[in-house]
Amino acid sequence: MTDAATPPTRSLETLDALTPEQTEAVTQLLAEAARTDGQPAVSEQGRLQLRGGPREGVRHLLLLSGGELVGYAQLEDTDPVEAPAGELVVHPAHRGRGHGRVLGQALLAATGKRLRVWAHGGHAAARHLAQLLGLTLFRELRQMRRSLDPSAFAEPVLPPGVTIRSFVPGQDDEAWLRVNAEAFAHHPEQGSLTQRDLDDRMAEPWFDPAGFFLAFRDGELIGFHWTKVHAQEQLGEVYVVGVRPGAQGGGLGKALTTIGLRHLAAAGLPTVMLYVDADNKAAVSVYERLGFSTYETDLMYRTES
Incomplete structure (x- = not known):
């Protein structure tokens, strides 16, 4: 007979890919956490990387207690310059028991204490764990x-x-990936998107090429505005706006942004959102002039080394 006071056995698995059953368990954990926290604990990119087999530089950490999945972390080491980036989440019913610290320490160990970690929403518990x-x-x-x-x-x-004109899947992929990489050469996440990343997004239920606007001059792609609709929340998103270097400064970015906003408004959506780095003062100022205000903030922490 097991003593009821004995804590369940805790174990940690590090995997290059998840089985369909593991993917489903992690997806359910993320959904429970999102309902409690008000936003996903793992980014869209991280959620897409749950399925589809191994991905270079991506590892999954499953924390089990008594055989039950109580926590999940993902580590992505694909940036040639920046430290590996991690995200982690503990099931709401199992918080306050040190699981987050175990996952965080595992991420530090896996990266030789060279790590960046996202805290989506910047909740107090996440700030405390970072400390x-x-x-x-x-x-x-x-x-x-x-x-x-x-x-x-x-x-x-x-x-x-x-x-x-609107994006045509299969026809515009290569040109868009090239311009996206040029427009976001300074941005480690957005600028490194690959054909597989684009395919992942085009396979999502929300993908609609009619809301993916491309700007051309003399037959050459020079900018784009990809919009997104979160149907369940009835929320539009300025998913990404990019202008090719050399085509900037002529008002194209503002025009593309406006085209996307008009498209989302015409769809009857009551609200639109976007993400922007707080230290990108110029972009923040542009969006404030367009009537946007800060709703919430995601925080990234890192080791000093």
């Missing part, structure tokens, strides 16, 4: 929102010679 792990605040990512009204956005003014 326990010896991590310092490194980056703030703002989620900004504004209401949508079709009459609130004037007709966009495009630079001379620029035309707009």
Whole structure:
């Protein structure tokens, strides 16, 4: 007979890929945590990387207690310059028992104490865990929102010679990936997207090429605005706006943003959101002038080394 006071046995598995059953268990854990916390604890990229087999540089950490999945962490080591990036979550019913610290210490051990970790929403418990792990605040990512009204956005003014059309899957993939990489060469997550990453997103239920706008000049792609709709929340998103270097400064970014906002407003969505780095003062200022204000903030912590 087992003593009822004996704590369940805790074990940690580190895997290069998850089985369908493991993927389902992690997905359910993430859903329970999101209902409690008000936002996902793992980014969209991290959620996409749960399935589809092994991915270079990506590892999954499963924390079990008494055979039950109580925590999950993901480690991505694909950036040639920056430290590996991690995300972690503990099931709401199993918090306050040291599971988060175990996952955090496992991430530190796996990276030789060279680590960046996201705390989505910046909750107090996440800030406390970062302190326990010896991590310092490194980056703030703002989620900004504004209401949508079709009459609130004037007709966009495009630079001379620029035309707009929607993205065509299979036809525009290569050109978009190239311009995206050029536009976000300074951005480790967005600028490194691959064909597999694009395919993952195009396979998602939310993907709609009609809301993916491309700007051309003389037949060459120079900018884009990819919008997204969170149907369950009735929330639009400025998913990503990019302008190719050399085409910036002529008002194309503002015009593309406006085109996407008008599209989302015409769809009857009441609110739109976007993400922007807090230290990107120029972009924050542009979005504030467009009526956006900060809704919540995601925090990234890192080791000093």
